[in-house]
Amino acid sequence: MSENNGTIELSDTNESAETLTGAAYVASRLPFFPTQSGVYRMLSETGKVLYVGKAKNLRRRLENYSHPERNSVRIQRMISQIRHIEIIETATEAEAFLLENDLIKRLKPYYNILLKDDKTFPHILLTTKDEFPQLLKHRGARTRKGEYFGPFASALAVNETLTILQKAFLLRSCTDNVFKNRTRPCLLHQIKRCSAPCAGKISVADYQKLAGEACAFMQGKSTKIQQELAQKMEQASQEMNYETAAVYRDRIRALNQIQAQSLDLGGIDEGDVLAVYTESDEACIEVFFYRGGRGGGSYAAFPTQVAGQSAGEVLQAFIGQFYTTHPVPKEILVNVDLPERELVESALNVKIAVNVRGARKRLVDRAEMNARESLVRRRMEGAARAELIEQLGELVGAKTPLKRIETYDNSHIQGTNAVGAMVVATPDGFDKKAYRKFNIIGDGFTAGDDFGMMREVLTRRFKRGLDEHNLPDLILIDGGAVQLKVALDVLKELNVPDVIAVGVAKGEDRNAGRETLYFADREPLHLDFDNPVLHYVQRLRDEAHRFVITTHRTKRKNATLISALDDLKGVGAKRKKALLQHFGSVRALQSLSPDEIAKVEGISRTLANQICDALKKK
Numbered sequence: 001m002s003e004n005n006g007t008i009e010l011s012d013t014n015e016s017a018e019t020l021t022g023a024a025y026v027a028s029r030l031p032f033f034p035t036q037s038g039v040y041r042m043l044s045e046t047g048k049v050l051y052v053g054k055a056k057n058l059r060r061r062l063e064n065y066s067h068p069e070r071n072s073v074r075i076q077r078m079i080s081q082i083r084h085i086e087i088i089e090t091a092t093e094a095e096a097f098l099l100e101n102d103l104i105k106r107l108k109p110y111y112n113i114l115l116k117d118d119k120t121f122p123h124i125l126l127t128t129k130d131e132f133p134q135l136l137k138h139r140g141a142r143t144r145k146g147e148y149f150g151p152f153a154s155a156l157a158v159n160e161t162l163t164i165l166q167k168a169f170l171l172r173s174c175t176d177n178v179f180k181n182r183t184r185p186c187l188l189h190q191i192k193r194c195s196a197p198c199a200g201k202i203s204v205a206d207y208q209k210l211a212g213e214a215c216a217f218m219q220g221k222s223t224k225i226q227q228e229l230a231q232k233m234e235q236a237s238q239e240m241n242y243e244t245a246a247v248y249r250d251r252i253r254a255l256n257q258i259q260a261q262s263l264d265l266g267g268i269d270e271g272d273v274l275a276v277y278t279e280s281d282e283a284c285i286e287v288f289f290y291r292g293g294r295g296g297g298s299y300a301a302f303p304t305q306v307a308g309q310s311a312g313e314v315l316q317a318f319i320g321q322f323y324t325t326h327p328v329p330k331e332i333l334v335n336v337d338l339p340e341r342e343l344v345e346s347a348l349n350v351k352i353a354v355n356v357r358g359a360r361k362r363l364v365d366r367a368e369m370n371a372r373e374s375l376v377r378r379r380m381e382g383a384a385r386a387e388l389i390e391q392l393g394e395l396v397g398a399k400t401p402l403k404r405i406e407t408y409d410n411s412h413i414q415g416t417n418a419v420g421a422m423v424v425a426t427p428d429g430f431d432k433k434a435y436r437k438f439n440i441i442g443d444g445f446t447a448g449d450d451f452g453m454m455r456e457v458l459t460r461r462f463k464r465g466l467d468e469h470n471l472p473d474l475i476l477i478d479g480g481a482v483q484l485k486v487a488l489d490v491l492k493e494l495n496v497p498d499v500i501a502v503g504v505a506k507g508e509d510r511n512a513g514r515e516t517l518y519f520a521d522r523e524p525l526h527l528d529f530d531n532p533v534l535h536y537v538q539r540l541r542d543e544a545h546r547f548v549i550t551t552h553r554t555k556r557k558n559a560t561l562i563s564a565l566d567d568l569k570g571v572g573a574k575r576k577k578a579l580l581q582h583f584g585s586v587r588a589l590q591s592l593s594p595d596e597i598a599k600v601e602g603i604s605r606t607l608a609n610q611i612c613d614a615l616k617k618k
Contacts, residue, residue, distance in 0.1 A: 021045070022080045027066035029085060033059035037096045038089040039103065042111075045083040051075075051111040054100035056093045072308035078111040094347035097340075101320035113317035114304050116428075121289075121299070121326065122158045123150030124165070126215055131204055132179070132197040133211040135171040137162060149218040151289055151326065153297025163193075167254035169214040170195035171207075176593040177612055192250060217255070220269050220292035226255055266359030269293055271331035275367035276315040277375055281307040283314045284375035286367045287322075291329075298367070300374040311336045316344060323348055333360055335368045386427050388536040395533055396474060396500050396519070403427065406461075407476040407544040408487075410440070410453045411552035418442065420457035421548035424472075425540055436461065437551045451486050454479070458490040471499055476540055480505035484518045504541050515541075571611065575602055579611075589615065 020028055038058050042051040042065075055061030062085070068076045090096040104112050125138035127146040137158045142148055152158045165171070172179060172194055174186070185196035195202040195210065202210075213225050233248035273288040283306045289296035301322070306314050316338040328348050337354045338344055345352050356364060393402045405425040410418065420438035424431040438457045454477065465471045477483045484503030491499055503518035515534065517525045527534040571579075579589060582600045589597070589611075597608035 021083050023066050023068050023082075025082055026062060026079070026085070030059060030063055030066065033062050033087065034089055035059045036089055037091075037093045038087050039096050039099045040088075041086045041103070041107075042078065042082050042109075043084040043086065044081045047084075049107045049109045050078050050081055051109050052100055052103045052107060054093070054096040056096075058087055058089070074111065074305070074308050093343055097320060097343055097347040098324070101324045104317075105321050105324055111305060113306055113309060113314060115301055115318065115321050116304055119299070121151035121153065122155055123148045123152065124158060124162060124218070125149075126171075126211060126218075130176070132172060132207050134176070134179075135162065135165060135169075135173055135214065147215050147218075149291060150296060151291075153287075153289060153299045157297040164254050165214060165217075166193040168217070168251045169210045170202075170251075171210060171214060172197060174198070176596075177615075180593060192247070218292050220294075226252060229255070266356070266363065268331065268333075268360070268363075271329045271333060273333045273363045273367045274315065274319070275335040275364060275371045276311045276318070277368060277371035278306065278309075278311045278314060279375065282375060282379070283311075284371045284378065285315065285318050286371035286374060288363065288367050298370060300371065302375075302378060310339075312338050316340065319344060319348075319352075323350075333364050335364050382428065385429065388532060389427055391533045392474075392536060395517075395525075396502055397521075398473060398500060400473070402473045404472040405474045405476065405540065406472040407478070407540045408454065408457060409478040409541070409544040409548040410450060410457065411548045417552060418453055419548060419551045420453060421544060421551055422457070422461060423540070423544045423547050425543075430543060435547060450479075451482060454483055454486050455490060458487055459494070462490060462494050462496050466494065466496065471496065473498075474500045474502065476537065476544075477501060477503045478541055478544060479503050480516065481518050481524075484520070488520055504537060571607070575600075578602060 035057050037054070037056050039052065039054045040058060040062060041049055042053075044050055053061070064070055065075075065079055065082070068079045071079065088099065090099060104114070108114055120139055122137055122139045125134075125136055125144060125146050125148055127134045127136075127144060129145045133146070137155070138144070138148065150158070152161070162173070166173060166188070170193065173188070174182070179198050182198040185199045185201060186194070188194040189196040189199075189201070195207060197204075197207050217225050229248050229252050233245050233252065236242070236245035236248060268290050269292065271290050273290070274285060276283060276285045283303055285301045285303065287299045287301065289298070301318065303314060303318055309317075315334060315336060319332070319338070328350050331351045331353060333353050333356055335354075338352065341352050341354070344350075353360070389402050389405075392405075403426060407423050407425070408420065410420045418440035420440055422436045422438070424434035438460060440453050440456055442452070442456070458475075462471070475487065477487050480503050484501060487501040487503075490496075491501060501520060505516045505518060506514070514529075515527070515538065517527070517537070519525070578600055579597070592612075594605060594608040594612050597603055597611055598605045603611075
């Protein structure tokens, strides 16, 4: 038994262990397992992680795997593939719970319950380091100093709330760079959504008071703020200062607009409501966010590998993985009890409530109803999509069901900023994590050569696909017979097996509905305008086109901004690289102030001012 970076590897100590697999291997290793808490990883013969679990007593837990008959069919299949076990000992079972879920999210073992959509949720940020705090939408790591409010289930929910907050508290939303370079109020001031601190229309003290009120309101202290505004409106009216009174009136109306959206939350100030619904080896978990006494929308998750698992086990696995990367609220309401609720509460430092009553029960029932409807809707959509994919497979002559469809497109302007894109569709829908962008190098062909670009993209993709054993069943090429020939030549040169290639050419005047499909072994085909398979192919092609155009525009914008740095004296390759490494992207650099840019090693305050001016002009 050897220890490496906290992981204890159980090395084979006798020759017979080399030939043991599955339950026999586990049984032979039992004497070497410790009896304290920890995390274990089951590995296959090729080193692939099959399963990650945790236990209060590792030896006792792993002893269960030496008796396959005690486990479900799914776990029996997993046991049969075990060739090696790695364990990590922990001080407590709660620590093991957190480590287990972190490893599941990173390693994605096939036999664990997994969250396919690792979504990030937007927040509202009120900066605190500024003299005049900024109110903005924020997504990602919390690197900026300030008060964060959320999460919100969608960008739409954030934008609606931001608009109302701007009307109610008149806080600026412009970037620091824009704010410091303005001398006249912008349109937002004229439509009464900003107090125009950039033009000196409000003092620092009064503005910060507005920021404090906004912060208190988002924390659920709205009643007191509305009372104060009503008193100020009444006082201004008595003093016949009707213009000021109208401002207070509009702010009160904006606050009432948010209040009208509030529900009876049964005393929930900061909490999430989670409900799981399972049926026929499928599950949906609906999450409702509540912060500051108001709802932030809902989110539906569809975990995989739930066959043979109880609703409580599915929900516990979701909670462990979801709150590994998302802020944990003060309270979580659930519709079913968790197998290890006290352990989860201790590990996440949260109160989990089950069997609630009154208004809270209505919230849980609402979440459960949404989970059930989301699963039914997903099933209906999945059945329709599966039928379309089956019909597409028959159309292109596939011998086996299509599991992975890739669609390719290129974009450039007279050969500049050329990019290629690949989108992936499966029976579950678009797999956006599998999308790929290709910065086209252009060796061996003239700039603007669409056929050369397609050849480069496909060659790079399938060389890597052969190495990684990750190949599609069908590829759709945006173009006609010539583009299809390029694809077929690449597949033949690389000796790629069993991949069908089809060209999708737009009709006359590039009209949708008049597409022609080109095949390798038969005449081109025109589908009827109302053919559902044609509509599905159009969706795949349009998604590839959307993705490649977005990629191209981003590259072109970044190239334009980078060229602004190239023109600056004193910003060479070394400093440009330091800037991009420090801030992550040119887009992030564009929104920064000179003081922030000057923090990068080698960038003086004077040079930081020049960089800001250059990016602003671009």
